[in-house]
Amino acid sequence: MTKVVIIGGGPGGYEAALVAAQLGADVTVVDRDGIGGACVLTDCVPSKTLIATSVRTTYVKDSARLGINVGNEPEDKDLVSVDLKTINARVKRLVQAQSADTAARLRTEGVTLVSGEARLVDPHIVAVGDQRLRADVVLIATGAHPRELSTAKPDGERILTWRQLYDLDELPERLIVVGSGVTGAEFANAYQALGSDVTLVSSRDHVLPTHDTDAAEVLEEVFIRRGMTVLGNSRAESVTRTETGVRVRLADGRTVDGSHCLMTVGMIPNTDDLGLEEAGVRLDNGGFVQVDRVSRTSTPGVYAAGDCTGINMLASVAAMQGRIAMWHALGEAVSPLKLSNVSSTVFTHPELAAVGVSEADVEEGRVDARVVNLPLDTNPRAKMHGTKDGFVKLICRQHTGIVLGGVIVGPRASELILGVSLAVQQRLTVDDIAHTFAVYPSLSGSVTEAARSLMRASPE
Secondary structure, eight states, X not given: OOEEEEEOOSHHHHHHHHHHHHXXXXXXXXXXXXXXXXXXXXXXXHHHHHHHHHHHHHHHHTGGGGTOOOSSOTXXXXXXXXXXHHHHHHHHHHHHHHXXXXXXHHHHTTOEXXXXXXXXXXXXXXXXXXXXXXXXXXXXXXXXXXXXXXXXXXOSSSEEOGGGGGGOSSOOSEEEEEOOSHHHHHHHHHHHHHTOEEEEEOSSSSSSTTSOHHHXXXXXXXXXXXXXXXXXXXXXXXXEEOSSSEEEEETTSOEEEESEEEEOOOEEESOTTSOTTTTTOOBOXXXXXXXXXXXXXXXXXXXXXXXXXXXXXXXXXXXXXXXXXXXXXXXXXXOOOOGGGOEEEEOSSSEEEEEESOHHHHHTTSSOEEXXXXXXXXXXXXXXXXXXXXXXXXXXXXXXXXXXXXXEEETTHHHHHHHHHHHHHTTOBHHHHHTSOOOXXXXXXXXXXXXXXXXXXXXX
């Protein structure tokens, strides 16, 4: 029986463990923080739980447009109040329940769980304290942690990483969010909806600089319209405590005062003190484990998955990397990881979801394709719900009409993108989508309508 030892119990680790167990391996997962890893315990699950609550508050605040009056004064902005202590208590309960459910599933499949710090003694021996675990296959799935600036050290009280937010008992009165990537945008949007006065500090000229430009512009417009202050082209140099809160000093000499500051400035891989380099596992200059498309490292028998590899740091990618590693290691047929098939979502309100090639790829000549952008405010279901912000964008190959990518901004975009993802992965054409029945009325109807627009645009 093949012995598999997995270091790390996050999505890359536990999904790999399930695959290996189903294939008949003797599987041990070593984890130091809790099954589910940072994804379940501190990052994805808790943040999206908080965001779900914030979205509810936005719907209530906007209900007057639909003829629903909450309280005596529909225009009163204080009609909705939140109890952050109760919200965070619910977040923590849900997190622990999800972790326990995942651990129970692993045990049911026969996986051995070991709590502790692991280190590679050599490619086939993993040390956990005084215990030595022999392995035919080792998977490194140790994740990453928030990057910290020496001039903005988190203290867990006023200067915070996103993993420290859930210990707050009161809503930050004036929250400064440093960093306008996915994490910064999501939390800025959520806390503003909950009632904080939010300032978002972006070192680039707009929020979400690595995403579709049209989508980023829509979200920034929504943020500003709802009262957020967005400081573009403003690099934060330091964050210090004041008598009443925090002060953020910008590179141009300006200062921004607030009650709290949330730092969202990137991730650092958890690869120190694991014995990786001694075992011949190659790391890049940032400390990320270098892997190929089937998750192999430079050392035979040692694989890696998830955020510690730095490859598209998403839970879905980590899970697929882990599965691919086990399929490959245990002799199953496997398709190498294809990042063009990965769909991603920014859980703001509205949501942003994307898959495949981008419009920038088309504009810069990397892909010969056609693009259509269909505003969501023409959709009847969107009108019924009072939704005005968003669009559906489809990209197809110029002559064949094969769907290459898409972007959706709107409610539940994370759900709507699945149809586009299927089209990209299965190489469907816009004709295939256009001839598919969509429910009427539905937001998904805009996907088929966009496909029909591209059919009409086909060259003769």
